[in-house]
Amino acid sequence: MTVTPDIASLAASDRVAGTLYTDPGLFELEMDRIFHSTWVWVAHESEIPKAGDFKTTWVGRRPVIVSRDRRGGINVLLNRCRHRGASVCETPQGNGNGFTCPYHAWSYALDGTLRGIPYPEGYEDVVEKKDLPLHRLKVGTYAGMVFASFDHDIEPLEDFLGGARLWIDRFMKQGAGYPIKVQGEHKFRFQGNWKIQLENTTDWYHFPIVHRSWMSSVDAETASMLSIMTDETAVTHALGNGHSVSVSVAEHADLDVDDGTEKLQDRFGHIVEELSKDMPPEKVRRIVRSLHGAGFNLNLFPNIAMSMSFFRVLRPISVAETEIRHVALGLDGGPEIVNRERLRIHEHFQGPFGFGSPDDAEAWNRVQRGVAGGADMPILVNRGLGREKPNDFGQATSHATDETGMREAYAKWKRMMTDAK
C-alpha cells in the first residue's frame, strides 16, 4: 500500500490534528495498521496459571481467547468458529478442556486444533480437520506480560519493547520478592477516542488539577509523595517505539534501591506491626515501600500501561468510545494483609466509583466534545519542548509534566499509519 500523504500531515512533532480523535476513516485504518498489526497486550500470566485456564479478550476489535494448554504453552486464538463464524467461548475467564462451538458443536482443543465434527459423513472428501484450527495469533511474553499479534512476521517482542524492558523489570519489583498476580479489575467506558487515554498515562500535568478531590482525600504523606509539579526528580523519557515512562516518585523508580532515609508512611503502621510479627524488618520495609507500586507510569504503545500499582488496558470501541480496564495487582503468595491493602488503594482511586477515574473520564469526554469545535485546529503536545534533552541512553527526557511521552506515541502512530505494508 502506498503512503497516504494526508495522514503524515496530520501529525507533526509538536501537534496533531483534532481529526485524529474524530475521523471514523482514520479509526478504521488504525485498527488495520496498528491494532491488527503490532504487539497488543492480552493477559498477565497469573490470569491463566494452570493448564486449561483461559480468558477471553480483544485485539483491536477482534475477539480472542488466551488459553494455557496441557504442555503449559500460551495460545491466543481468534474466538471465531471455522464453520460459520460463531464465537466459541463467551466466558470471561475459566478452565476447561477446550472450546465447543454452540451452533453445530465443532470442538477445538486448548491450542485451537479442531478435534471433532459431529455427523462427519457430510464432510467426507470435503473437509480435513487439520485444515481448520481456530486462527492462531503470534504470542510473545516478557516478564509475565502476554502480547499477541496478527502479524506472524512481526519483530520479536523483546525488540518491540526495547527501552521499555528495563522499566517493565523495575515495575515487577513491587512484588518485593513475590511474583505479581492479578487481583481483579475495574472496567468502564468513556465517550472519547482511545488516544486521549493513551496520552494520559504519562500526563502528570493533569494530576494535581483533575485529581484534586483524590489528593484532598488521602493522607498528607501520600499527597506530598505525588506533588510532582515542583519535583525536579520527576522526569519523563521517550523510550522508542511509541513507549514512554514518566517518573513520579524517583525514590521508588527502582524499589531495590533504598538508602534507608525514607520514612515509611504512617497510614501503613498497622501493616508494619502485623508483618513484623514473623518477618525481619528489612523484608517488612521492602514490602511496605512497595505498597503504592513502582514510582512511575510506563506507557506501552498501543494498549497497555503499567502505572504505579496497576495495569491500564485500553480497548478501542469506536472512534469516539473507549473501554478502560484498571487491573489491580497483588503479591502472589504474599501476606494477605498486604494484598487487601493494595485492593483498598485501588478501589480508592479506580473504577466508576473511585475518587480518581470518574474525574479522568469527565476530562477525556470533554476533550472529545471540544474537538468537535474545529477539525483543523491542532491538539498541542509541545509542553516542555524547550527543556527536553537526551539522557545517557539518548532518550528524549524532560519534566514529568511535559508532553514528551505523547510526542513519542504520535511519532510511532505516524510511522505505523504511513508505513503500512
Next chain:
Amino acid sequence: MPSDVADTAVVDSAVVDAELPLDDPRALAAVSLIWREAHLLDARRYEEWDGLWAEGGEYVVPIDREATDFASRLNLVYDDDRMRRMRIERLTGGFSIAAAAAARTVRSVSRFVVTGREEDALEVCSAQILVGYKREDTFVLAADVTHRIVFGADGPRISRKIVRLVNSEDTVTASGFLL
C-alpha cells in the same frame, strides 16, 4: 466444555426463603427508610444520607455478585464509615469535575422481601432500577440490593447495604452519583 455458564445469583436462593414483608411490624419502618434513602440519593442530599447510617456501617458495591467476603476481593465500592464520609466530602467538596457534572438520577426501589431477622435487625432485599441522564445520554442501571436495618434507641438505621448490579462484571457507567 460448555462455553456458557449460566449466571446464578446468590440473591435468588435468598428469595426462595423469603417471607412476606409486612408480617413483622418493623418491616414497614425498614421499607420507609430505604425509600427515604433513595429519595436523598437522587436529590444528592449526601449529608442527610449519612445520617441514615448506624455507626460501623458497611456500604458495598461488589464486582463479583456471588461474593460474600468482600474484603479479600476487588469491589466497586467498599466503604466503612471513614471511607463513606470521604466519599461524601468528594461529592460535595467542589473539587471533583465528575461530581460537578454528575448525571441526574431517578431511581425506584421495590420487590421488597424480608430475608433475615434478628432481635434488633432485619435484612431486606429489593430491586433497584435507576435511570440516569447526562449530556444527551439516558441510561439504566439495575441492581439487587440488600439492606441490613438495625433498630436501636434512635430508630431504624442502615448497618449494611450491598448493591449487586446486574452488569457489575462488565463495564459500568456511573458518573458522580451513588447507588
